[in-house]
Each structure stands twice: as structure tokens, then as C-alpha cells.
Amino acid sequence: MNEVDMEYMKSQSNTKRVIRTEILFTPFLVVLPVFIGFLFIYNWYNRGYVEGNPEYFGTLVLGIIIIIGNVLFDIPFIRSLKKLIKNQNWK
Amino acid sequence: MLKVKEKILEDTKKRIKNTKKKIGDARKKINSLEYDAHWYRRVFHAFGTSFLVYYLLPNEEWINILKFWIPPIILIIVIILEISRLKGFVSSDHFFGLRMYEKNRIGSYVFFALAILMLLRFFPQPIAVPCILCACLGDPLIGEIRYRFSIRYVYVMGFLICMLFFLISWYKADPFLMILVSIVGAFGALIGEVKKFWWIDDDFMIQILPAVLLAFIWLAILHLGFSYPSEIIFPALWPW
Numbered sequence: 001m002n003e004v005d006m007e008y009m010k011s012q013s014n015t016k017r018v019i020r021t022e023i024l025f026t027p028f029l030v031v032l033p034v035f036i037g038f039l040f041i042y043n044w045y046n047r048g049y050v051e052g053n054p055e056y057f058g059t060l061v062l063g064i065i066i067i068i069g070n071v072l073f074d075i076p077f078i079r080s081l082k083k084l085i086k087n088q089n090w091k
Numbered sequence: 092m093l094k095v096k097e098k099i100l101e102d103t104k105k106r107i108k109n110t111k112k113k114i115g116d117a118r119k120k121i122n123s124l125e126y127d128a129h130w131y132r133r134v135f136h137a138f139g140t141s142f143l144v145y146y147l148l149p150n151e152e153w154i155n156i157l158k159f160w161i162p163p164i165i166l167i168i169v170i171i172l173e174i175s176r177l178k179g180f181v182s183s184d185h186f187f188g189l190r191m192y193e194k195n196r197i198g199s200y201v202f203f204a205l206a207i208l209m210l211l212r213f214f215p216q217p218i219a220v221p222c223i224l225c226a227c228l229g230d231p232l233i234g235e236i237r238y239r240f241s242i243r244y245v246y247v248m249g250f251l252i253c254m255l256f257f258l259i260s261w262y263k264a265d266p267f268l269m270i271l272v273s274i275v276g277a278f279g280a281l282i283g284e285v286k287k288f289w290w291i292d293d294d295f296m297i298q299i300l301p302a303v304l305l306a307f308i309w310l311a312i313l314h315l316g317f318s319y320p321s322e323i324i325f326p327a328l329w330p331w
Contacts, residue, residue, distance in 0.1 A: 029134050033141045043147060043327045058323035059147075061259055062220070066140045069228040073137045077130035 026081065030074050037067035133234065135200070136294075139227035142207050146216055146324035162208050169204045173197060202295035210302055216322045218305045221260040225253045225280040226298045233284055249284060253277035253301075264320035272308060276301040 040063030048056025145162070148154050175181040176198070183194055193199060203226065210219035233249040254277035261269045279301030284293050312319055 029138045033138050036141045036144045036147075039144065039147060039327070040324075043325075047325070047328065055321070056325065058259070058262065059325065062143065062324065065224070065228070065256075065259070066143065069140060070134075070137045073130065073133040073231060077134045080130045 023081070023085075026078070030070075030078070033070040034067055034074075037063045037065075037070065039063070040066060129238075133231040136203075136227055136231040139203065139207060139223065142211065143220065143223060143324065145211050146220070146322070147327050149329055150326040162211055166204050166208050169201055173201050197292075199292040199294045202292035206295045206298035210298060214302050214306065215309060215319075216324065217260055217264075217320050218302050218309060220323060221253075221256040221276060222280070222298045222302045222305075224256040224260070225276075225284075225301065226294060229253045229256060229280060230284055230294065230297055245285070246281065249281050250277050253280040257301075260323055261320055263323070265317050268308075268312070268315075268317045268320070272305060275304050275308060279304040 040059050044056045044060035044063065047053060048059065142162075145158060148158060172181065176183055176186060177195070183189060186198065189198055206226065207223060210222055214222070229249065229252050232252050233245055236248050237245045254273045257273035257276040258269060261272050264272070280297050283296030283298070283300035286296070287293060288296070309319075
């Protein structure tokens with residue numbers, strides 16, 4: 001990390017402010033895509049599986065991709081956020 | 092005299108030790124914040140997959156009005172926010188995950204939002220869906236591969252990941268067309284991601300470059316003797 005980066009990050013208030021922004025957005029960033037992934041699967045179940053329409057198979061695959069893709073990044077993110085809050089003694 | 096010198100030396104040693112400790116703590120704090128911002132950027136990218144709900148929303152008049160107005164309104168808000176940040180009305184401190192080089196230039200999230208809006212509005216669904224997936228999931232996955240392994244893996248794995256998204260989105264098309272589109276699309280996405288331009292962000296290029304390449308194929312589909320693939324996402328019906 002160079003001097004400019006150090007200068008940008010050095011103040012404690014700055015650190016607290018950015019973490020606050022992050023925490024504010026976290027539930028939205030984590031929950032919404034997973035919810036939408038389940039909406040895709042729900043749509044496949046209702047109109048594809050129940051009605052026996054194979055056209056909806058793509059919707060199922062996309063739903064699974066959205067959920068797995070998001071959870072894959074959500075877990076290490078939440079873990080690092082918890083660690084950061086602990087390290088910073090942030091309240 | 093000697094005692095005074097010894098005392099000064101001892102004090103200096105203590106000060107150096109304290110300074111080293113402070114530097115160590117600061118470095119630890121900065122590194123943990125950098126590590127966290129890294130995952131925040133990844134999650135922010137993956138969050139973009141939520142925009143695919145645009146195609147899932149029921150086909151009703153009032154929803155179509157919302158679908159027409161909400162994406163550009165989001166983009167306008169993002170642009171206003173970015174102008175405010177660049178002009179100094181809003182502090183950059185509120186923009187977590189912003190890269191250092193983005194502090195004095197347009198943030199990548201503006202390019203990201205602009206590209207998604209262009210795809211949703213101007214490109215057919217079979218082109219827009221895989222391009223959005225490439226930016227939202229392919230880009231962070233390529234970033235992780237670059238972060239953990241050598242650059243050689245980036246090209247191979249990045250190409251395969253993007254190709255998978257195009258294969259899934261075009262699985263209803265003729266097999267030859269599906270493979271052609273997947274190769275061209277994955278190639279475009281990889282070039283868009285790997286090739287960096289100072290004036291435009293890779294979040295824009297990874298979406299628009301493959302989309303433009305596929306638009307040419309799309310225009311030539313009938314001339315090549317194929318038929319247009321059907322959509323992969325259909326509007327949902329209300330449960331009631």
C-alpha cells in the first residue's frame with residue numbers, strides 16, 4: 001500500500017465511516033439476490049415442474065446459479081466483516 | 092554525563108519500539124480493511140444478478156411502466172451521486188470498496204450500472220442474460236483466480252466460466268449456433284475483462300464487448316440459416 005493509500009485510510013473516523021456504510025448495505029446485498037434466486041426456482045416449480053413444461057428448465061438453472069454465485073461470495077464477506085468489526089473494536 | 096547519555100539512548104529506544112508497534116497496528120488495520128473491501132467488491136458484483144428479475148416480473152401494464160422507468164431512474168441517481176462525490180459534495184469515505192485510483196475519476200459502479208441498463212434496454216434477452224452473468228459472477232471469479240493463482244489460469248478459467256454462462260443461456264439454440272455464440276461471447280468477455288483501458292472501466296467492457304459481438308451474429312442468424320433461440324426467462328404469473 002502506497003503513501004496515498006495510507007493517507008486516505010489513516011484516520012480512525014474515516015475507517016468507522018466506511019464500515020458503517022458497509023454494514024448498512026450488507027443485509028440488502030446479501031438477502032436480495034438469494035431471494036431473487038428463489039423466485040426463479042419458484043417460477044420454475046409453478047410453471048415448469050407442476051405444469052410439466054420443460055421450457056422453464058433454464059429458469060431453474062439460472063436460479064441455482066444466482067443463489068450459488070452469491071452465497072459463494074457472501075460467506076467469506078460476512079466472515080471478513082465480522083473479523084474487521086472485532087479488530088476495529090467498532091460499535 | 093554518561094548517565095544522561097544512557098538515559099537519552101534508552102528513551103530513544105523506547106520511542107522507536109512504540110513507533111514500530113503503532114506502525115504494525117496501523118498496517119494490520121489497513122490490511123484488514125483492504126481485505127474486507129476486496130470481498131465487498133465481490134459481493135457488490137454478485138448482487139448485480141438481482142437485475143435479472145427484470146425479465147421475471149409479470150407482464151402487466153403497471154409493471155411494464157415500472158420496468159421502463161425504474162432502471163434509468165437508478166442510473167440517474169447513481170450518476171448524481173458520483174458527480175456529487177467527484178465535486179466533493181459527498182465524501183469519498185461513504186463509498187466503501189472504492190479503489191484508490193477511482194478516488195478522482197468515475198467509479199466503476201457507474202459503468203456497471205450503465206452497461207446493465209444498456210443490455211436490458213437495447214439487447215435481446217439471450218444476449219443480455221449471459222453478459223450480465225459474466226460481469227456479475229464471471230468478473231469476481233476471474234478476480235479471485237487472478238488473486239490466488241498465476242495469470243495463465245486467468246485466461247483458461249475465465250474463458251471456461253464465461254463460456255458456461257453463454258452455453259446455459261443459448262441451450263435452446265441450434266448446437267452449432269450455441270457453440271459459436273459461446274466461443275465468441277466468452278472471448279469478448281475475457282478481452283473486456285483482461286484488457287484495461289484508462290478511459291473506460293472493465294465492468295463496462297466485460298458486458299458490452301461480448302454483447303456487441305453477439306449482436307452481429309444475432310443480425311446474421313436468419314442469413315446463416317438458423318432460427319432465433321427462445322427466451323430463457325419468462326415473465327412470472329401472480330400466485331393469486
